[in-house]
Amino acid sequence: MSENTKKSDKATVLECRQLSSGYDDATVIDNINIQITEGQVFGILGKNGMGKSTLLKTIMGFLKPINGEIYYADQPIGGLEPQVLARRGIAYIPQEAAIFQDLTVEENLRLGLPSDRLLPSGMEKVAAYFPIIPQRRKQFAGTLSGGEQKMLLMARALMSDPKLMLVDEISEGLQPTMVENITQVLGQVAAKENTSVLLVEQNVRLVTRVAHSVALLEIGRIVQEMQLDDGADNELALTEMMRV
Numbered sequence: 001m002s003e004n005t006k007k008s009d010k011a012t013v014l015e016c017r018q019l020s021s022g023y024d025d026a027t028v029i030d031n032i033n034i035q036i037t038e039g040q041v042f043g044i045l046g047k048n049g050m051g052k053s054t055l056l057k058t059i060m061g062f063l064k065p066i067n068g069e070i071y072y073a074d075q076p077i078g079g080l081e082p083q084v085l086a087r088r089g090i091a092y093i094p095q096e097a098a099i100f101q102d103l104t105v106e107e108n109l110r111l112g113l114p115s116d117r118l119l120p121s122g123m124e125k126v127a128a129y130f131p132i133i134p135q136r137r138k139q140f141a142g143t144l145s146g147g148e149q150k151m152l153l154m155a156r157a158l159m160s161d162p163k164l165m166l167v168d169e170i171s172e173g174l175q176p177t178m179v180e181n182i183t184q185v186l187g188q189v190a191a192k193e194n195t196s197v198l199l200v201e202q203n204v205r206l207v208t209r210v211a212h213s214v215a216l217l218e219i220g221r222i223v224q225e226m227q228l229d230d231g232a233d234n235e236l237a238l239t240e241m242m243r244v
């Protein structure tokens, strides 16, 4: 049975068809085709400047596609505003720590919710993945460590019960133990909540540990795509590919 046949029993959550995007006249991502099913973790590996953030910003509506289409839950979403997509269940975790430093952890979390009434159940959900977050609810977010700030970003995304999470280089600048923790949470979220995750990264180890499929992005184009087989030495193979 081909991989495509195997994938077809799960609903497609995100599909990019011949997607191109960029800034002003400069095309940065070019003719991208990806398909992500429910509960699937899809990793995109690429070095600096290859277009990883541009791809996520385009899917999230911060940039308008130059060409091609984006479908989310079978509906075209290309060009819709980020807040519309957030309400429909897409959570975006940007590369920069986009938290409000002068607000408490709890106040930051509230901002991700349509109503304060959802805070207790949201906090309960977050506690299962990041116990430290409820413990620090009264602490100013700006006083959290870099890793804890990334946890807060993920916690805020999780509280909105997303169907799809777009995660931009979450491992950047983090200690290996923190990367390990976040990797485990991403895997658990996909498995338990059936959330799909599109992860763009330079960290081959993280992607190999958690992703079901991986694509290699080079200068805005996907040059290789593979399913990650359990047991195979995917980390070594992907590290070699990244080096080329």
Ligand SMILES: Nc1ncnc2c1ncn2[C@@H]1O[C@H](COP(=O)(O)OP(=O)(O)OP(=O)(O)O)[C@@H](O)[C@H]1O
Binding pocket: 023, 028, 046, 047, 048, 049, 050, 051, 052, 053, 054, 055, 095, 169
């Ligand atoms: N606002 C912008 N205006 C013009 N060009 C931009 C802008 N942001 C990014 N670029 C260019 O687009 C290309 C891809 O950048 P992008 O940030 O998508 O790459 P990346 O793979 O996420 O890299 P990194 O890992 O360094 O964040 C780069 O050449 C970059 O200089």
